[in-house]
Amino acid sequence: MLDEARRKTLLTLISLAETSSPNDCWDDKRAEDLLRSQSSAEELRELGASEKTIEHIFGEKRGG
Helix, strand or coil: CCCCHHHHHHHHHHHHHHCCCCCCCHHHHHHHHHHHHHHHHHHHHCCCCCCCHHHHHHCCCCCC
C-alpha cells in the first residue's frame, strides 16, 4: 500500500503527464521522467492513470 504522501505526489505527476502535449513546458516532461523512474505501470494503474498515459510513459500496453 502506498503511503499518503507518495500517493499524492504520484497523483500530481499523473495529472501533469496526462495533460502534456508537444507544446507544454519542461515541467510536464519532468513529471513524465519522474513517473518513469519512481513508479511502475502497475502502480499508476492502481492510482487510476489512463492506459494512454501509461503507454506514453512506459511504452507498454496492458498485458504487453
